[in-house]
Amino acid sequence: MPREEGRAGRRVLLVCLAAGATTLVDQSVLNIALPSLRDSLAAGPSGVQWIVAGYSLAFGLALVPGGSLGDVRGRKGLFVLGLSAFLAAALVAATAGAPGTVITARLVQGAGAGLVNSQVIGTLQDVFASEERSRALGRYAVVGGLAAGLGPPLGGALVAGFGPGAGWRLCLLLSAPCAVATLFLASRRLPPPRRTARHSGLDVGGxxxxxxxxxxxxxxxxxxxxxxxxxxxxxxxxxxxxxxxxxxxxxxxxxxxxxLLHPALAASKPYLLGTAVAMAQFGSSMAASLVLTVFLQAGLGLSALATAAVALPSALAMGLSSAVAWRVVRRLGPRAVSLGLALGAGALVASAAVTLTVPVAALPVTLAAAQAVVGAASGLTVSPNQAQVLQHAPAEAAGLAGGVLQMAQRIAAAVCLSAVSGVYLRGAAHEEGVPRTAFALSMGVCAGLLLAGLVLSVSRRATVHRRPATSPRAPAPVPEETL
Known part of the structure; x- marks a missing residue:
């Protein structure tokens, strides 16, 4: 790639990474402010679940039509439109006086985030090729994971610094300055809109x-x-x-x-299995983070800042693990993803066990240690799995593959957030004192999801090994710079 083209590509990548961080930190930062939001607006359990899960649902369902529209109308205008809607909805949610207003605003925010991220995926596909594309997509996955991991500590600092009443509103506004900066960068650095398809062929019914x-x-x-x-x-x-x-x-x-699912993707068993692994990991991670936050604050009575301190080791460990994940991938190959899933499941089982046995006073420290392992496991899983999934996407559906992968993850998150939080809230309502059993059961469900992902990961490796060595779609090693 010539030097000028490389510089322009790095600028585009910066905009895409900023957009991913802006929209992905927005969900996790709210988790720690949910008790404050619930008390401030007198929101019931169903309202709280909709506030959390509705964002992921709208995000996921907007990805495929957003990508299709980007192919037809160009990506820059839709990127700006989606991020503007995201920003406006954030302002509405932060100034809301009723749970219904927050739910509606979060649905709009999720749809805007989905529209933005579908353009990010398409732009990275358009601007980069071959190994450069793999590196860009890998960095996008890592930045998104780190943004999600840093959300709870940032949210805890805001609630602790400004009080519960203003804290949850500031959590909803945290992404606003990032969105404004990203809009400015996008107007200057994204390539001019161009059509890559004559018609969308969007499967509205599907x-x-x-x-x-x-x-x-x-x-x-x-x-x-x-x-x-x-x-x-x-x-x-x-x-x-x-x-x-x-x-x-x-x-x-x-x-x-x-x-809705391209026939070439539907026929690629490694792609389908890898997508299912991503769904299990993402859904488990989002649900476990939410339930942990609620348990620490509502169950143990910790402050928002103390809760953030418990969540911080996970974010730090994920950052470190992501930085060295390529070394593990080079040594273990696809088994690195299976290792990450096994470590994550073990850490969640350990969280359940210590919650049932350790004195209440020692729970924050022990859960923080378990969270460090969970974060390290996520770093070994997220980006390597995405790289492996997209390697198995047939060439004729390479652009759509990333959108379908993200849509599947977000839909899994919506279902898992609803299901696991429902398990916890029902159990806690019937348990006196600290809801140890409800939390342990929730962690067990999340561990079960990762174990299911582990089985799927092993099945994918077996499927790939059975493929002929001369197959044009045989997976290549993940480049060092991808992770």
């Missing part, structure tokens, strides 16, 4: 059915069905939605119209 399936999986945990019959009704609704989505995708493929 997207709606995917959203319906996600909602039927989320709502049972938010609405709290009171009977076995209510749970069975939701399960039946989810089964019907899933079956309808499968039929609709087959019919659309037979009609020679592009389905």
């Amino acid at each position: 997207l709606l059915l995917a959203g319906m399936l996600t909602l039927t999986l989320m709502l049972p945990f938010i609405t709290t069905p009171d009977s076995l019959g209510g749970a069975a009704s939701w399960a039946a609704a989810a089964a019907v939605s899933g079956a309808a989505l499968g039929v609709q995708q087959r019919l659309r493929s037979r009609a020679k119209r592009p389905p």
Whole structure:
């Protein structure tokens, strides 16, 4: 790459990384302010769950149509539009006087974030090629993970410094200065909009059915069905939605119209398995972080600053682990992802065990130590797994592959946030004193998700090893600079 082109590429990458950090820190920073927000607005458990999970749901569902529109209309204008909507919704949420207003604003924010990140993925695909693209996508994944990890400590500092009433509002405004700076940089450094496709071919029906399936999986945990019959009704609704989505995708493929999941991606078993691994890891990570924050504040009575101190080792360990992950990948290859998943599951099981056995006074320290292992495990998993997933994306669907991967992660986060927080809140409501059992059960669920991801990761490695050595899509080693 010539020097000028390389300099321009680095500028574009800086804008994309700033956008990823801005939109991804926004979710995690709110976790630590949820008790303050709940008390300030008298929000019920369902409202709190919608505030958290609605962002991920709208984020995920906006990714694919956003990417498709970017192909047709160019990416720069949609990037600016999405980030502007994100910023405006942040201002509305931060000044809200009722839970419903915050929920609506968070849904709009999530949709704006999804529109922005779909343009980020498309822009990185357009500007970079081959190894440069892998490096850029790897850095994007690392920055996003670090932003999510730093959210709770930043939120804790704001709540501690400005008090609960103003603290949660400032948490919602934390991303606003970053968004303004990113908008300024985007107007100057993003390449001019250009069309990469004549028409979008967007599968609106498939997207709606995917959203319906996600909602039927989320709502049972938010609405709290009171009977076995209510749970069975939701399960039946989810089964019907899933079956309808499968039929609709087959019919659309037979009609020679592009389905929601590109046929080439649907036919790539390593890609599908890797995406499922990412869903398990992301959903577990987001849900465990939320429940830990609520447990520390509402269960143990810690201040926001003390809660941030417990969460900080996870962010620091993830940063260090991400920096050296390439060394582990070079030594272990794809097994590095499996190692990360196993470490993460073990740390969550340890969190559950110490919560049930250690004296209350010692819990913050022991949970902080477990969080350090969780963060280190995430650093070994997130970026290497993404690199491996996208290596197995067929060339004809390379651009769509990143969008579908992120959409799957965000939908998994929406479902897991609803489900695991629902498990904790129900258990805590029936437990006197410190809700040790409810927290331990929640950590067990999150560990189970990582163990499921571990099984899928091993299956993916076996699938790749069975492929012919001459396969044009055989995975290449992850470059050192990718991570």
